[in-house]
Amino acid sequence: MITVTDLVKEYRTKRRFVRALDGVSLTVPQGTIHGIIGHSGAGKSTLVRCLAMLDRPTSGSIVIQDQDLTKATDANLRRARRRIGLVFQHANLFDSRTVVSNVAYPLEIAGEPKAQRMERARELLSLVGLSDAAEVYPSQLSGGMRQRVGIARALAVDPDVLLFDEPTSALDPRTTDEILELILKLRRPDLATIVITHEMHVVKKICDSVSLLEHGSIVESGPLTEVVSRLDGRLSQMLLGIPPHEDDVPGTLVDVLSRGAQANQPVVAHTSRLVGAELAIIAGSVEHLAGTTFSHLRIAVPEGTDARVVVEKLKEQGADAALTSELEEVVVP
Numbered sequence: 511m512i513t514v515t516d517l518v519k520e521y522r523t524k525r526r527f528v529r530a531l532d533g534v535s536l537t538v539p540q541g542t543i544h545g546i547i548g549h550s551g552a553g554k555s556t557l558v559r560c561l562a563m564l565d566r567p568t569s570g571s572i573v574i575q576d577q578d579l580t581k582a583t584d585a586n587l588r589r590a591r592r593r594i595g596l597v598f599q600h601a602n603l604f605d606s607r608t609v610v611s612n613v614a615y616p617l618e619i620a621g622e623p624k625a626q627r628m629e630r631a632r633e634l635l636s637l638v639g640l641s642d643a644a645e646v647y648p649s650q651l652s653g654g655m656r657q658r659v660g661i662a663r664a665l666a667v668d669p670d671v672l673l674f675d676e677p678t679s680a681l682d683p684r685t686t687d688e689i690l691e692l693i694l695k696l697r698r699p700d701l702a703t704i705v706i707t708h709e710m711h712v713v714k715k716i717c718d719s720v721s722l723l724e725h726g727s728i729v730e731s732g733p734l735t736e737v738v739s740r741l742d743g744r745l746s747q748m749l750l751g752i753p754p755h756e757d758d759v760p761g762t763l764v765d766v767l768s769r770g771a772q773a774n775q776p777v778v779a780h781t782s783r784l785v786g787a788e789l790a791i792i793a794g795s796v797e798h799l800a801g802t803t804f805s806h807l808r809i810a811v812p813e814g815t816d817a818r819v820v821v822e823k824l825k826e827q828g829a830d831a832a833l834t835s836e837l838e839e840v841v842v843p
């Protein structure tokens with residue numbers, strides 16, 4: 511388990527003062543994958559650097575099992591860092607070393623004898639599906655393969671936490687899917703995984719829980735299925751948002767969110783019959799997330815029919831509903 515409490519990071523230069531992290535608190539249990547979404551400038555890179563102890567936070571704590579990494583002295587900082595395996599956006603491999611020697615590098619730094627570290631590196635390469643590439647040089651690999659090497663290297667020191675910094679944003683969609691499958695495959699009961707990303711499909715595909723980082727603070731957080739279920743939630747709008755549609759739709763717009771078996775029921779058609787008016791579906795998105803189907807629809811209630819009654823009828827059937835005009839509009843990063 512990694513527990514981050516009230517993490518603050520301030521940068522002071524001669525000309526300006528920036529509070530890049532403004533009290534970030536977060537808990538990720540072992541065996542789970544937590545996504546952190548943020549716009550550009552939200553503080554993602556700063557959070558990665560502080561979690562990986564590449565940068566000292568100004569205040570706050572980062573506790574893994576029982577050890578507070580922020581209390582590590584400079585002398586035992588290297589040992590503290592070994593509890594977190596970091597995977598960079600671009601794998602950051604040594605081009606002059608073979609693949610296996612790149613993976614073994616953290617063990618070399620840790621003073622592991624050569625035979626042991628090479629054996630461990632080969633095991634990890636097999637785990638990430640790269641047994642055949644052990645003796646080649648990184649320049650001969652595709653972006654996806656380089657990223658696999660980066661993941662194997664992050665696992666070399668047997669970390670308690672695996673931290674991914676935008677792991678797929680430099681990859682094409684197919685390779686992205688392969689890397690996400692690999693992250694899922696690596697899920698272990700003794701490993702907590704954090705994925706920092708601006709890509710919603712990454713969160714949808716692999717995360718158990720998710721946080722939204724904004725101006726250095728976490729403004730919304732929770733299990734994926736829970737945050738998606740909040741019709742007025744920002745994460746719900748980001749992960750299950752309504753695609754763009756025409757502005758001048760006649761009538762009053764209503765948003766409807768249903769989940770599970772109910773997402774497959776004709777609640778809108780049924781409500782049409784109940785209120786005696788034709789309700790048009792303007793736009794919508796349906797997603798299968800963490801084993802549950804979620805449907806978010808936007809419907810138009812014709813003039814002469816009370817949209818608030820429509821909202822009530824939808825709620826009576828177990829869906830969540832609200833007048834679109836009363837929902838806060840969210841800009842998706």
Ligand SMILES: Nc1ncnc2c1ncn2[C@@H]1O[C@H](COP(=O)(O)OP(=O)(O)OP(=O)(O)O)[C@@H](O)[C@H]1O
Pocket residue numbers: 521522523528529530548549550551552553554555556557
């Ligand atoms: N070394 C530094 N010195 C001064 N200010 C910094 C430093 N690093 C980051 N900042 C500032 O902290 C804020 C957060 O930056 P950060 O790079 O963490 O955001 P980000 O979410 O990673 O953005 P992006 O996705 O664009 O990289 C920004 O205002 C940035 O200018």
